[in-house]
Amino acid sequence: MISIIDVLRRLDAGEIAADWAAGACAEAIAAREADIGAFVRTDIARATAQARAATGQPLRGMPIAVKDIIDTFDMPTEYGSPIYAGHQPRADAALVAMARRAGGVVLGKTVTTEFAYFTPGKTRNPHNLAHTPGGSSSGSAAAVAAGMAPLAFGTQTAGSVVRPASFCGVVGYKPSSKLLPVTGIKCFSWTLDTAGLFAATVADAAFATAAITGRDLRIDRATPATPSIALVRTHLWGEASDAMQRAFDVATRAAEAAGARVRELELPQSFTDAFEAQDIVQNYEANQALAFEYDNHREQLSAPLRALLEKAGHVSSDDYDSARRIARRARSAFNDMVDADVILTPSAPGIAPEGLASTGRPIFNRLWSLLGNPCINVPGLSDQAGMPLGMQIVGRFGRDRAALEAAAFLERALRASAA
Amino acid sequence: MISIIDVLRRLDAGEIAADWAAGACAEAIAAREADIGAFVRTDIARATAQARAATGQPLRGMPIAVKDIIDTFDMPTEYGSPIYAGHQPRADAALVAMARRAGGVVLGKTVTTEFAYFTPGKTRNPHNLAHTPGGSSSGSAAAVAAGMAPLAFGTQTAGSVVRPASFCGVVGYKPSSKLLPVTGIKCFSWTLDTAGLFAATVADAAFATAAITGRDLRIDRATPATPSIALVRTHLWGEASDAMQRAFDVATRAAEAAGARVRELELPQSFTDAFEAQDIVQNYEANQALAFEYDNHREQLSAPLRALLEKAGHVSSDDYDSARRIARRARSAFNDMVDADVILTPSAPGIAPEGLASTGRPIFNRLWSLLGNPCINVPGLSDQAGMPLGMQIVGRFGRDRAALEAAAFLERALRASAA
Secondary structure, X not given: OOOHHXXXXXXXXXXXXXXXXXXXXXXXXXXXXXXXXXXEEEOHHHHHHHHHHOOOOOOOOOEEEEEOOEOEOOEOOOXXXXXXXXXXXXXXXXXXXXXXXXXXXXXXXXXXXXXXXXXXXXOOEOOEOOEOOOOOOHHHHHHHHOOOOOEEEEEEXXXXXXXXXXXXXXXXXXXXXXXXXXXXEOOOXXXXXXXXXXXXXXXXXXXXXXXXXXXXXXOOOOOOOOOEEEEOOOOOHHXXXXXXXXXXXXXXXHHHHOOOEEEEOOOOHHHHHHHHHHHHHHHXXXXXXXXXXXXXXXXXXXXXXXXXXXXXXXXXXXXXXHHHHHHHHHHHHHHHHOOOOEXXXXXXXXXXXXXXXXXXXXXXXXXXXHHOOOEEEEEEEEOOOOOEEEEEEEOOOOOHHHHHHHHHHHHHHHHHXXX | OOOHHHHHHHHHOOOOOOOHHXXXXXXXXXXXHHHHOOEXXXXXXHHHHHHHHOOOOOOOOOEEEEEOOEOEOOEOOOOOOHHHOOOOOXXXXXXXXXXXXXXXXXXXXXXXXXXXXXXXXXXXXXXXXOEOOOOOOHHHHHHHHOOOOOEEEEEEOOOOOHHHHHHHOOEEEEOOOOOOOOOOEOOOOOOOOEEXXXXXXXXXXXXXXXXXXXXXXXXXXXXXXXXXXXXXOOOOHHHOXXXXXXXXXXXXXXXXXXXXXXXXXXXXXXXXXXXXHHHHHHHHHHHHHOHHHHHHOXXXXXXXXHHHHHXXXXXXXXXXXXHHHHHHHHHHXXXXXXXXXXXXXXXXXXXXXXXXXXXXXXXXXXXXHHHOOOEEEXXXXXXXXXXXXXXXXXXXXXXXXXXXXXXXXXHHHHHHHHO
């Protein structure tokens, strides 16, 4: 994998040229893209030329892989749907415009599931081509994992950043809700849709987000602050595989060995209710957000999405309003009852499932997507076959720097325990 | 003005044909559009044909004028900016798709200020062509006022629904934040942008919103429930014209005469802080939402918008986060201290200002846009020259039915007092 911070350090030192990262991506794409299928399209020549021209900005020509649910004015954006074949947006999404303003260059558009829901694209898991990379940000996670991009953008409505990051063994960072703008990103659920990003390390993700937003997200890479950690197994612990449960114990011991205060925290029933509420909010809003596509292009929707929208049309406003109240109460309860800096919980039920028909289940992500907390997948553990098992750090809403620093702490602790 | 409910009643009674409303709009447009300039474009022939084909749905072919900041798949959408000249969106905004699903037909696109900020379009006030219709939903308010459409869509970020409704003497309804989806509406500020609508009466606005969303917003037109009303003059009372101050007293007495419990309520300093915070949230987000346009088409932005975005680039994340905290605290304080059903406050500082260079000031709207409460402009009062002076009903967040019923109560009380 290509580290953003390492590239910038070597640029500073004059060890590499401005287009080095673009060239490294091009090499990895030439070597592995035919197998992995992370991209819908790339424009390496343009990215390379733009990287040569970029100077002085924080990202200095850093190539970015952009999920094809996110508009780009100079590359078609097809939302993973034949309805939008060849669709060329007039403008960049705000996130893309901000990234270019910060010196980033668009390397290509990555495979998304259909409208960032569940129907998968062509992408395979770089760790084992017979397994899914996860979704819906399939191509973005796989591209970073395979060294084809140092930075990739994705979105999460249920579990579409943290889950594929877990399956592909990369850092996936879903910031606090609306920290990154979703303007110009095809909407599935306006309450839940959250832009996020993938990178090789936690420090890379923090640096890139700071560069794009101007926020202070600096974390101490060498000696991150020691966090207090609440272990949250959730009511779905029984759904976690044996390998994931063992990995969770390994991560817990590694954090303790590195000095973290760790204790168990059992969430009350109101959080189980909130888990269920995520689905209601998502479906009610999807029925409205995709009303045009359903009414005008139904035959071009996948059968599962069509079925979802049919079902979603029957969610009542009362049920929706009730689900939003449950969410508000759970956000408040989180602040009242979580006295640790962050939560540690699995990123996914286990390794990436075999086969490409399903992108896996977001059951360990839905709750946090509804609550809007920052979530970071920390890679570093794997099963006996080498398939990644991600650990999820969940921070307090709006305290993204602290969440990232805790994730960096865990990342370092896992490396130390593996050594 | 054309009343939606009257048209539907007459359709039910077999008194008029399915395309009657489209025909009435066409007549008014032929008579007055050359002077008023409410529309960017219309397609009366198509609307008429669609109205003839529409049967059985709640809106049964009702013509809708759509602000040109809202995407339509079959009509260009130019956002009031030369940057988007001729721009044809691929899809309808969610609100438009839902309105068509409910049987509405798109009559045309109405004039918006540039990106729904302040730089005005061509529209004139139907009550006096030498005066502004207000903005940013200039054409939508004017179209309904001039009988050129029974229903029009607009958006409000600071005061862009309630203010032009006040200036043009129509009902303007800004629902609770996100009650109507903003997906497919050009974003200025994702926290603040709110879709709303214009109609002849409060009952028409309530009926149309219920038809589009499926929400229960039925109000008793004949005998609306008697509300308790808090009179909120705000810290900007001194900015209200003498005529507006007198109209406010007339409205207060009319409500009391009709049986409402009315008392004064002075909002504490925290609401003044929230008023200021609206500007910070709006500008910080506009800088990101319009990053593409600023970076790529700066020379095609108006000087005031360019200046705003230049200034907005210097709003820090800390200031923005602080403004959002102020907003959250004010929302909570509203619930704690307002024990009336609704607030009554002016819709605008006075009548529509003379001239077309400015669309007037949203100073009586900013606070409620930030808090997200439902707001309804109730027409019925005017100055000695007959220029409208609107009264604003502000309801509790999420209690839109109660807010609409209180607005209907005031509407009726004003009619009774004028009789």
